[in-house]
Amino acid sequence: MDELRPTDPARIGAYRLLGRLGAGGMGVVYLGRTDEGSTAAVKVILPEYAADEEFRTRFRREAEAARQVRSPWAVAVTGAETEGERPWLATAFVPGPSLAEAVARCGPLPARSVRVLGRLLSRALTAVHTAGLVHRDVKPGNVLLTVDGPRLIDFGIARTGEATALTAPGLVVGTPGFLSPEQASGGATATGPASDVFSLGCLLAYAATGRPPFGSGAVDALLYRTVHDEPDLSGIDDGELRALTAGCLAKDPAERPTARGLDERIVEDAPHGSVDWLPEDVVRLIADRSAEMLALPGIEPTVVEEPASAAPGRRRFLALAAGGAVVVAGGGGFAAWEALRDDGQGTAKSGGRPWTIGVQADLSGAGKAAGRAQERGVRVAVERFNSRADRPFTLQVKALDDRGDTGRAVKAAEEFARDRDVLAVVGPTGDAETGAVLGVYDEAMLPLITVSSLALVYAARSRKSFFQAAPSYAVLTEPAVNRLVLRPDVERLGILLDRSGGLAAYTGGYATNLLTGVLTTGTTYPRVVPAGTRDMAPVLADMLAHGSDALFYAGDGAGAARTARALAATPFKGPRMAMHTAMVPGFIEEAGEAATGWEFTAPYTDATAPAAKEFAAAHRKLFGSAPAHWAAEAHDAAGLVIEALTAFGKRPARAALVARIARSVYQGVSRTYVFDETQTLDAKDAYLYRVENGRYRFVGPAPKTAV
Structure with a gap:
């Protein structure tokens, strides 16, 4: 829940508003409390839509529809005003997770x-x-x-x-x-x-x-x-x-x-007050979410004194609930259990436990350029926050180098998990390291935000605390399709999938082939080449013979350079693009003049982008140089964590911070960060780069599919 803004009303109907539960394009949902102590989710239409008769009719229909439903398994309407200046609808507040x-x-x-x-x-x-x-x-x-x-x-x-x-x-x-x-x-x-x-x-x-x-x-x-x-x-x-x-x-x-x-x-009994129908970790999630009720203003909990002990299991959870250590909310029979909360306490600007953001990155291996840029981006965000006179606490950064090695990555994750001062971690750098550590972070419920691991799926089935704060390899191919095929001189897109590029290339090539038929009326001619193929000329000749008017390369930088040189020896003059995985210094060095005109879709912005001006200046002040690619995105990830932390009145439990980040809408340097139900970035922002005069030039935001 977010704090009320100065422009928010203090009361709606019989409800004193305690905070914001969420907001959409048409209205805001508040947590409200009556003078008698019952809570409700109060949905209020924004003023600009209240005068829209069609929208008001729809809102009136929603209220009427909800009132007609009578079931203990559907939320009940507790109040409504559909004809006033600020129409609203209140339903019983359910503090549990979706x-x-x-x-x-x-x-x-x-x-x-x-x-x-x-x-x-x-x-x-x-x-x-x-x-x-x-x-x-x-x-x-x-x-x-x-x-x-x-x-x-x-x-x-x-x-x-x-x-x-x-x-x-x-x-x-x-x-x-x-x-x-x-x-x-x-x-x-x-x-x-x-x-x-x-x-x-x-x-x-x-x-x-x-x-x-x-x-x-x-x-x-x-x-x-x-x-x-x-x-x-x-x-x-x-x-x-x-x-x-x-x-x-x-x-x-x-x-x-x-x-x-x-x-x-269905032959299955209803729970009848028992939690045995749910797994242990889901029960704890419900309890943790419900425990946030104890921090609400004006709600005084009744807590049974218990001797200090280890975190209780589900059976003690039931004993506490039966013994009265609960806060009943809004007639829905939902409870908050103080005994199941983490042991986090508030910290002043000085003294007390440190508030730490971790960085797990490849700082000395093959991916060190991206890893070091991300570490610097996080440090800039923390430095900017700590320079604020009104900061409620002071942050510090703890960085661990996993060298891009999965074994070292697991050890780094375990160290972060053990360190109770660490509240969230930005990283890791690569897909393999990320897949290796998800279980460790999930077990600790320690928020993990990656900006450069872009896989569609990971081996770990559970991703409780993991946030993928960047578009996936598949999403990044959509602007490439738009750029290459939605033009009058292109009817067929040649797709070269180079196995040297690994999973990223496979995902990118497959998605490009699929999306071309979905987003356009064009056709494709895909070719897959084995890893290590040195001579691209025969493959390209075949693609051109089959009428390819444009080319998309999915692979690594070395393969892209070989493709560019071979393509330059043909009459082909059409557009050509590649994934950002090929956008490395070696591509320009090895391709030479043949690199000119190649374009790339990338998930990272550039220091020259207008939105990056203040961040770039802060980076230059701290490090004496312009930020490299991936720095702005890591800066955004840290900013997302910082904004979530400041929403709490005291040091939050890790699980509570995970829940807060999941509900966040954060405007960063690179993009707006909103997460979907799988905690994957719910946005398709990408950027275009083009090789000109022997360097990568930032073109700007990539085109999006019209909706």
Whole structure:
């Protein structure tokens, strides 16, 4: 929760506002508290939209829809004002994490947990459908977890079967990945209660496997798979659960069970006040999130005195709850447990425990240029913060060199995890090191923010405390497709995938081939060459013979130089681009004049960018030189952590800091940082560079796909 801003109201209706829970393009959600002590999530329309009659009609519909739903497994409306100057809607406040957050941090749920979810959410949907409504946005982010069961939230796009949707014809309403085929087809088929059942099937598959059943990626491709492809249910080993989920995901709405029928099919008891239906780490996550309630102004907890001991397990959690060491919030039966909080305490500007941001990087190995730039970027951010007269605490930096070696990376991570003064870590530099350390950071719930490890997937299934604060290799290929193919002189894109580039090249080449057909009407001619191929001339001759008008190279710098030299010996004059992994000094040195005109998409900005002016000046002041690539992004990662830290009134627990970062919207030098449900950067900002006069020239932001 963020603090109230000076422009925020102090009260809305009967609720005194305590802080901001979130904000969107149309409104702000506050945490409110009545004089009697009950809490609620209060959604308020922004003034600029309150005068919009169409928007007000939609908001009125949301309030009316939510009031009609009567179920212990759906949040209840506690108040509303739809006709006043500032329309608002209040629902019971649920302090637990969303299902999306729980799976992202704790991994897929066991079969019994998923069956309980299915049964109770089917009851919530039965209440929705009995009221004559269709929810239309059943997804993990709209399911909050508590110890006694899930809660379905957000009726913002729910409507009656007879109501006219306030959307344009053919507009897809909902969340791709959890849409029904009826929704994904843009209204070609009427959307009814069966649509919610399909979305529930997607949600159950996600809960059981950690991924949506129709994958992820480009929206158009995802919608196509939803309508035409079979779901991927691999990973659901429980035969009964797999069959249940498959039934919900039938393409024909008539073949799916009703929500009531689904409830009757699932043989699993409701929790009845027990937390045994959830894994231990999810229970702790719920308790940690609920514990934040104890810090709210005006809420006085009743705490049972307990002798000092190790952190309690789930059984003691239950004993405390039964013994009265709880704060009941807003009629929802949710509790906060002081005994399960971390031992962090506040620190003044001087004295007390240090507040430390760690840097884990390759400072002396093959990736030392990027690693050192990132360390400097973090130090600039900390220095700028410490120079503030109004700073609430003083920060320090602790850097560990893993040399780009996975074994050393694990040891560095273990040292950071043991050091309780370290509140967050920026790094590691490379994909292999990142994959090796995720388990260590997750176990310690120590926030880990990488800006240069761009893999789509990692070997570790659990990514509870990991934030990927940069676009992936796949995302970076989208601007390349736009740049190369969306032009009148290009019909076919030649894609050269050089295995010398490893996983990055494979991901980039594959994504480019896929996205060309999704984003454009152009075609592709892909070629894969084995690692170590020295002579690129035959491959290029074949690509040109098949009508390639443009070229995209996915590989390393040495291979790119060989490709550039071979291409220069042909009549080819079309555009050519490569991944940033090839954008190294050696490319220009080895390619010579043949490097001129090559362009690159990169996740990092440049010191000459207008937005980097103040940061570049601070870097020059501290280090006497302009910042290198990756420095601004590491500076942003540290700034993100610092902003999250300052939102607390005292030293936060690591888990609480993870939760705060996950909810952050941070405007950095390189981009705006917002994370999706998997704690991956929810942005596609990339930059263009071009070789001119023997150097890399910063062109500016890369073109984005029009929406």
